Amino acid sequence: MNFNDLKINFIRFILSILIIFFLLLSFGINPLDVTNALFIGSFGSFEKIIRTILVWVPISMASIALIYTFSSGMWNIGIEGQIIMGAIGATIIARSFLGDTFISPYIQLFMALAFGGFWGLICAILKVKGGVHEIFSGLGLDFVASGIAIYLIIGPWKRKGIASTSGTEIFHENSWIPTVGNLDFPIFLLIVIILVYVFTFYLLSHTSFGLRLKATGINFFATNKFNFSSERYIIFSFIIAGALAGIAGFSQVSGSYHKLVPTISGGFGFLSILLVLICSRNIFLTFIISFLFAALIVGGSQLQIKLDLDHSLVGIIQASFVLSWLILQRVNLEKKILNIFSKVFTK
Amino acid sequence: MITIENSLITVIALSTPLIIAVLGETISEKSGVINLSAEGTIMICALFAFVFGYLTDIAIVGLIAGMILGSIIAAFLSLCDIKLRMDQIAVGFVLTILCSRLSSYLGQDYVRISGPTLNKMPIPLLSDIPFLGNILFNHSLITYISISLIPLTWLLLNKTTFGLSLRAVGENPNAAKSRGIDVQKIRFIGTLIGGALLGLSGAAFSLYAKYGWSEGHTANYGWIVLAIVIFGGWNPFRAAMGAYAFGLLQVLAIKAQSVTLALSQVLPLLPFPLMIFILIFIQYINRKDSSSVPLIIKSLIGGNQPESLGKKLPKEL
Numbered sequence: 001m002n003f004n005d006l007k008i009n010f011i012r013f014i015l016s017i018l019i020i021f022f023l024l025l026s027f028g029i030n031p032l033d034v035t036n037a038l039f040i041g042s043f044g045s046f047e048k049i050i051r052t053i054l055v056w057v058p059i060s061m062a063s064i065a066l067i068y069t070f071s072s073g074m075w076n077i078g079i080e081g082q083i084i085m086g087a088i089g090a091t092i093i094a095r096s097f098l099g100d101t102f103i104s105p106y107i108q109l110f111m112a113l114a115f116g117g118f119w120g121l122i123c124a125i126l127k128v129k130g131g132v133h134e135i136f137s138g139l140g141l142d143f144v145a146s147g148i149a150i151y152l153i154i155g156p157w158k159r160k161g162i163a164s165t166s167g168t169e170i171f172h173e174n175s176w177i178p179t180v181g182n183l184d185f186p187i188f189l190l191i192v193i194i195l196v197y198v199f200t201f202y203l204l205s206h207t208s209f210g211l212r213l214k215a216t217g218i219n220f221f222a223t224n225k226f227n228f229s230s231e232r233y234i235i236f237s238f239i240i241a242g243a244l245a246g247i248a249g250f251s252q253v254s255g256s257y258h259k260l261v262p263t264i265s266g267g268f269g270f271l272s273i274l275l276v277l278i279c280s281r282n283i284f285l286t287f288i289i290s291f292l293f294a295a296l297i298v299g300g301s302q303l304q305i306k307l308d309l310d311h312s313l314v315g316i317i318q319a320s321f322v323l324s325w326l327i328l329q330r331v332n333l334e335k336k337i338l339n340i341f342s343k344v345f346t347k
Numbered sequence: 348m349i350t351i352e353n354s355l356i357t358v359i360a361l362s363t364p365l366i367i368a369v370l371g372e373t374i375s376e377k378s379g380v381i382n383l384s385a386e387g388t389i390m391i392c393a394l395f396a397f398v399f400g401y402l403t404d405i406a407i408v409g410l411i412a413g414m415i416l417g418s419i420i421a422a423f424l425s426l427c428d429i430k431l432r433m434d435q436i437a438v439g440f441v442l443t444i445l446c447s448r449l450s451s452y453l454g455q456d457y458v459r460i461s462g463p464t465l466n467k468m469p470i471p472l473l474s475d476i477p478f479l480g481n482i483l484f485n486h487s488l489i490t491y492i493s494i495s496l497i498p499l500t501w502l503l504l505n506k507t508t509f510g511l512s513l514r515a516v517g518e519n520p521n522a523a524k525s526r527g528i529d530v531q532k533i534r535f536i537g538t539l540i541g542g543a544l545l546g547l548s549g550a551a552f553s554l555y556a557k558y559g560w561s562e563g564h565t566a567n568y569g570w571i572v573l574a575i576v577i578f579g580g581w582n583p584f585r586a587a588m589g590a591y592a593f594g595l596l597q598v599l600a601i602k603a604q605s606v607t608l609a610l611s612q613v614l615p616l617l618p619f620p621l622m623i624f625i626l627i628f629i630q631y632i633n634r635k636d637s638s639s640v641p642l643i644i645k646s647l648i649g650g651n652q653p654e655s656l657g658k659k660l661p662k663e664l
Contacts, residue, residue, distance in 0.1 A: 075436055131630035132623060133657065135381070135436060136577060139570055140619035147616040155609045165612070274444060277437050310455055312562075315448030323441045330431045 009285065011334040012325060019324040020317055033307055038314075041302025042295035046183055054256050055268075056294035057189045058083070058248035062272035063279065063286050064200050065244035070276050071204065072230075072237035073217030078123045078138030079245050080269035081145030082116040086246025087253040087264040088149060089115030091168065094175035094254065095157065104175040105188070108250055116246020117239045119145060124238035128231040142269075150262050157260065167261035177255040189251055196244065201283050213237055214281070245269065274322045278329075293318055354598050355482045359490060362594030364389075364551035364565075366493045368572045369579065369586045370500045371544025375421075376576060377504060378537025379517040379655040383439025384424055385545055386569025387446025392417045392549030394454045397560045400553075401462035409463070410489065410550045417546015418539050420446065425538040429531045432659060443569065450564075457560045465489050465555045489551045496544075500583040513537050517653035520664055530664045548572075574622035580629070580650025593618055625650065 021031040042052045062079055069076035076082075089111035098104050123141055126132040150165065157168045178188040204210035215223050216233040223230045252264050275293060279285040300314035328334065368389060375382045382388070392413040400409025424442060428435040465487035474484040504510040515523035516533045524530050552565050575593060579586025593615075600614040629650045632640055640649070 077440075126623065126627065130627040131634070132626040135383070135657070136573070136626055137623050139573065140623040143567075143570070143616045143619040147613045147619075150612045151609050154612060270440075270444060273440060277441065310452050312448045312451035315444065316452055319441055319445035319448060323438075323445060326433060326437065326441065327427070327431065330427075330433050 007338060008334045011337055012328050015328055015333065016321050016324040020320055023316075023320055029307075029309065029313075034303065034309070034313070037302045037306045038296060038299030040306075041299030043299075044302075048298060050183055050185060052291075052294050052298045053190065054186060054251070055297050056291055057186070057193050057255070058251045058266070058268050059272055059275070059294050060193055060287070060290040061196065061248040061251065062245050062269055063275045063290050064196055064283075065241040065248070066272055066276040067200065067204070067279075067281055067283070067286065068213065068237040068244075069241045071210075071213045071217050071281055072234050073220065074127070074234060074237060075135050076120070076123070076138060076238065076241050077135050077273065078119065078141045079241070079272065080265045080267075081138070081142040082119045082242040082245035083249040083252070083265040083269050084142075084145040084149050085119040085242075086112035086116035086249025087260060088145075088152065088249075089113075089246060090250040090253050091152075091157070091171075091260045094171040095168070099175050100172040102174050104172075105177050105254060108175065108254055109192070109247065112246040112250035113243040114246070116249060117243035120238040120240075120242020120245070121235065123242075124235040127238075128234055146262065149260065149264065153260060153262060165262050167257070167259045170259045171254065175254060176258055177251065186255055189255055192247065196247070197283065197287065204281065204283070209236075271318065274318060278322055278325045352478065352481060354602075356485075357598050358591060358594040359482065359486065361556055361597055362590045363486075363490045363493045364548040364556050365568065365572065365575065365590040365593060366587050367489075367496060367544050367551060368548035368568070369575045369590050370496050370583055371417075371541040371548065372572050372576045373541075373579065373581055373583055373586050374500060374504070374513070374544070375538050375541025376656055377517045377581060377653055378513050378534050378541075379520070379653055379658065380425070380428060380435055380534060380538045380541070381439065381573075381657045382421065382424060382538060382541055382545070383436055383573075384420060384442035384446065385439075385572050386567070387443035387450075388417055388420050388542060388545045389549040389552065389569045389572070390563070390565045391420075391446040391450040391453075392546040393553040393565050394450045394457070394549075394560055396546075396550030397462055397553035398454075398457055401457065401460070404463050406463040406465045406554050407488075409554050410465075410547060413546040413550030414543045415546070417549065418543040421538045421542020421545070422535075424542070425535045428538070429535060429660065432662075434659065436657060447563070447566075451562045454560050454562065454564075459559060459561055462559065463554070464558055487555055489547075489555050492547075493551070497583055497587045504583065509533075509536075514653070517655060520655055520660055524664055530660065534660070545569075545572075571618055574618040577622050577650070578618065578625055580625070580648070581652065582650070585647075589618075 024031040024034060041048065043049055062083060066076055066079060090108040093104060093108045093111050098107055119141060123134060123137050126137040127134045153168055154165060159169050177186060179185055180187045212228055213233050216230045220230045248268065249264065252266060253260055257264065271293060275286065275289055279289055296314050296318060300311045303309040303313060304311060368385065372382060372385055395416045396409035396413035399412035400406050420442060424435065424438055427433045427438045467485060467487055470484040474480045504514065512523065512528045512533050515526065515528060516530050520530045549565065553560055557564065571593065575589040576586055578589040596614055596617060600611045603614060604611040625648055628648050629652060632645060632649050
């Protein structure tokens with residue numbers, strides 16, 4: 001990203017925030033109060049920072065997953081399902097005989113990778129072999145995955161005596177994602193996510209794989225001129241995306257809830273679709289915006305306590321932020337503002 | 348006998364909003380626009396219809412308010428699509444999230460209060476027919492609207508000049524343009540009608556099929572609508588059948604609750620795998636020599652996907 005892009009992104013960011021401020025004012029809410037409450041709610045104490053990280057990891061992971069499918073020009077709406085399948089994969093290990101051994105989380109990680117990747121692969125095969133639009137198959141697979149999760153929770157994995165949709169039995173503590181310190185700092189998750197960031201950055205910008213992936217997204221039909229098949233790269237992108245989304249599910253199930261619940265994805269899949277819409281392939285921007293969104297979610301609880309505002313306000317802020325960003329990007333207002341600025345300063 | 352009769356009445360009542368939404372989405376998709384905002388549009392229109400109905404105490408006002416809001420959202424989506432040339436799927440998706448969150452936020456004061464509902468309006472004479480009369484002609488205004496919309500949509504799409512232009516735009520915008528059709532205008536109107544019907548469907552939820560308002564009142568119905576449109580192969584009659592089948596599925600799920608909890612939770616999700624199978628089948632027919640597939644199966648499961656569905660308009664249009 002060059003300096004000019006950075007300036008434009010910065011102006012766009014400020015303008016989007018301004019639009020949200022106006023929106024909040026029109027609801028009769030003081031935007032500064034909201035900002036303050038959100039900031040205190042997400043970074044106010046060490047515990048809150050840990051909670052923010054626990055939310056940030058799955059969102060961030062799902063967003064990186066979407067960068068792959070976005071690069072190959074695909075809409076991976078099936079990401080919610082891939083997260084759920086990852087969570088189911090992890091739960092299988094946590095409930096098995098391995099559940100009380102210390103290697104459990106690491107095996108869970110691989111199961112989550114495999115399950116999520118498999119769910120992504122189905123979507124890819126439907127697209128490439130079946131010609132099914134990936135939006136519809138993704139949407140369908142989301143609901144199939146959530147159906148499987150609900151079935152498992154109230155069927156085979158129900159708690160003793162009661163069959164309810166409130167979730168499975170809490171995992172054995174050895175199956176929880178390893179943490180350090182009294183406050184359970186999720187060190188293992190942080191290592192994994194940083195590795196994923198570095199790996200993705202390297203793969204997309206320094207290898208021919210990344211180049212071919214992007215070429216597939218830019219022109220599906222031109223790629224055979226360069227002797228590689230677009231279809232294969234679409235399949236690759238979906239497998240990688242599914243696997244990474246699976247890790248997000250693993251983080252949710254073994255890092256946050258410590259049990260499988262029907263709403264295990266927490267809507268993070270759809271949220272990361274919003275995210276990738278504004279970040280597209282930009283990994284640094286993904287890092288920043290996903291952190292911002294995670295902070296918004298965790299800080300949202302403070303809105304209720306401090307200002308008596310409903311938690312859903314956070315969703316409104318996120319969605320209108322993305323919508324204004326997309327429209328501004330299209331209208332190109334930033335460039336005009338930048339031009340005016342440069343004129344003023346050169347005078 | 349009475350239980351079957353009651354179940355069928357429930358099926359028709361439950362399917363009312365779905366049918367309207369499915370028809371709207373069909374019209375929209377025929378013009379080449381996947382209105383992915385369906386989920387959010389239905390939800391926020393349900394809230395608005397309820398609020399307007401509550402404030403004025405007239406249910407019809409609610410219906411109209413729902414329709415107007417639905418068209419406004421569709422107009423916004425369409426302007427982003429036609430004028431700004433943004434990706435319709437991206438905008439639709441963001442709108443879904445925005446509208447459903449907005450509905451949770453704005454609807455807080457209206458959760459579980461009673462408001463006006465659409466009363467039953469038995470049609471004289473016809474409703475006296477034994478069995479059938481009670482099932483078909485003893486409903487509210489909105490159900491009659493939904494039933495009459497099925498042939499009306501078919502007529503609009505297949506027997507009018509507007510419908511022809513709409514389908515032409517959905518299939519091949521360039522060719523439509525060269526036939527002198529104002530592509531942007533037709534696509535806009537198609538999306539608008541679709542949005543208005545989605546709004547009406549939301550209103551039908553909160554004023555009739557699922558009285559009142561609560562957070563996430565119509566959750567997942569918008570996605571189901573997208574599935575049923577494909578199940579219907581972009582044909583209004585088949586889409587309506589799909590909606591009724593889904594209504595039946597819901598009633599079965601309620602009945603199954605007493606037997607097994609798992610089944611009742613999983614049954615309503617059945618349309619989604621079905622949607623995928625239908626799509627695979629449609630593509631299979633389109634690719635292979637279609638004469639090898641029996642006509643009956645083709646007309647039951649096949650479909651005619653609009654060629655430019657979900658794609659941006661070409662630059663020069």
